[in-house]
Amino acid sequence: MCIPMSDSMYPHQKRLKQLERELKNYLIDEESIEVDDYQIGQTADGFIFRGGVFPKTRNRFNAKVTTAVKISFPIVGKSISLLEDALRLSKLDHPNLIRLLAVSQLSFSVFRPMIALEWLPGGTLADYFVYKIREKDDSDRSPIQLKDMLSILYQVSQALKYIHSQLDEFGQELTHGRILTRNVLITEPDLKKCEVKLGDFGEAPSGLEYTTPIVAYMPPEILCCAERVPPHRPENDVWMFGVFIWECLTLGAQPHFRKSVEDIKKSFQLKARSKRSTTMNAIYTAILIASTLAYSAVAWIGLSMDANANEDLF
Numbered sequence: 001m002c003i004p005m006s007d008s009m010y011p012h013q014k015r016l017k018q019l020e021r022e023l024k025n026y027l028i029d030e031e032s033i034e035v036d037d038y039q040i041g042q043t044a045d046g047f048i049f050r051g052g053v054f055p056k057t058r059n060r061f062n063a064k065v066t067t068a069v070k071i072s073f074p075i076v077g078k079s080i081s082l083l084e085d086a087l088r089l090s091k092l093d094h095p096n097l098i099r100l101l102a103v104s105q106l107s108f109s110v111f112r113p114m115i116a117l118e119w120l121p122g123g124t125l126a127d128y129f130v131y132k133i134r135e136k137d138d139s140d141r142s143p144i145q146l147k148d149m150l151s152i153l154y155q156v157s158q159a160l161k162y163i164h165s166q167l168d169e170f171g172q173e174l175t176h177g178r179i180l181t182r183n184v185l186i187t188e189p190d191l192k193k194c195e196v197k198l199g200d201f202g203e204a205p206s207g208l209e210y211t212t213p214i215v216a217y218m219p220p221e222i223l224c225c226a227e228r229v230p231p232h233r234p235e236n237d238v239w240m241f242g243v244f245i246w247e248c249l250t251l252g253a254q255p256h257f258r259k260s261v262e263d264i265k266k267s268f269q270l271k272a273r274s275k276r277s278t279t280m281n282a283i284y285t286a287i288l289i290a291s292t293l294a295y296s297a298v299a300w301i302g303l304s305m306d307a308n309a310n311e312d313l314f
Contacts (some may be wrong), residue, residue: 012080016108019083023090026103028053033104033116035069041124043183043200044214045082046072046112053102053116067101067116070200079113085201086115088174092166096159098185098197122186122194125152129181129252132189148191149248156184159198160241164234175232176201179240180217181247216256217243220268223261 020027034052041048051069072082089100099118107113122128133141156179166174176198183199215223219239222230243255256264 012076015080016083019087020108022087023083023103026086026090026100027105028102030104030106030114033069033102033114034064035071035114040068041182043070044178045078045085045200046070050119051116065101066119068119069114069116071114072112074111076111079111082113082115083107086113088201089117092163094159094162095195096155096197097162098199117200118197120185120187120197122188122190124182124199125184125186125196125248126180126182126252128186128189128191129247133251144191144251152184152191152196153245153248155196156198156244157241160237164237173234175234175237177232177237177240178214179237179244180214181244181252184244215261215264216254216259220265224265224268 032054034054036050038050039047040050047070049069049071050066052064052066054064070082072079083103086100086103089098098120100115101118102116104114107115133144160176160179163174163176168174178199178201185197185199186194187196188194217240219236222232222236246255247253256267259267
């Protein structure tokens with residue numbers, strides 16, 4: 001699974017040493033991380049497999065802990081990005097954020113770092129929408145109540161508020177950059193009972209990465225920016241959170257479905273925008289408007305909708 005370090009990694013040696021020092025409390029031997037053959041996902045940095053972490057002292061009372069194991073693509077930039085993501089997660093502590101559990105000791109001397117993340121058996125919210133709702137017949141589909149969806153939105157908004165309250169090593173507000181249903185994980189496939197956690201971080205894609213699905217969630221100031229790698233700010237997370245709300249209220253519809261990058265850019269123009277439907281539920285409209293103002297407004301809406309919270313979305 002590991003590939004010896006290439007010459008292209010040597011310019012990053014100083015940063016790798018810094019990362020190794022800051023992640024020392026999470027380092028474990030390669031043999032203590034188990035990786036299954038089954039791939040469960042893929043992110044901007046690498047592949048995700050189901051696996052496990054064995055305790056340093058093994059006995060019958062401390063068995064393997066099931067985890068999600070993330071292995072970077074064999075690309076220098078992706079290897080560094082994965083370790084930077086691990087460092088950010090190691091410094092954050094919130095019930096609605098995925099937790100870093102371990103980092104392979106060899107991650108700083110091989111081409112493909114490997115980290116272990118908290119495992120949530122419910123899978124992603126996107127998978128729930130596909131397999132529990134969209135691929136089922138109407139008679140087999142469980143109704144989704146608005147209060148359950150508001151609970152999910154509230155939990156994600158709290159994770160974002162916490163992230164934006166933290167500062168990076170340069171004194172800038174932290175941002176997330178990956179607020180979408182396929183990056184929100186649930187503890188169990190029952191929206192009435194589940195807790196949700198926001199997954200791995202990301203950066204705004206460069207011009208060479210504009211074909212990735214993340215483009216559909218990006219705000220105009222990022223997508224239409226002349227810079228090759230535009231800065232990602234908290235305001236951009238709020239835009240992505242608004243798209244995430246739309247995804248949830250449409251039970252997994254894809255934003256800008258089958259649109260090219262140029263078509264998405266054109267849709268930001270006023271004349272290309274769709275008119276609001278006169279039949280649109282007032283509750284939906286209130287949530288969508290609030291999301292453009294501030295993600296914390298979701299909490300206020302959740303408290304002010306007691307009379308309608310038991311309504312089914314569909």
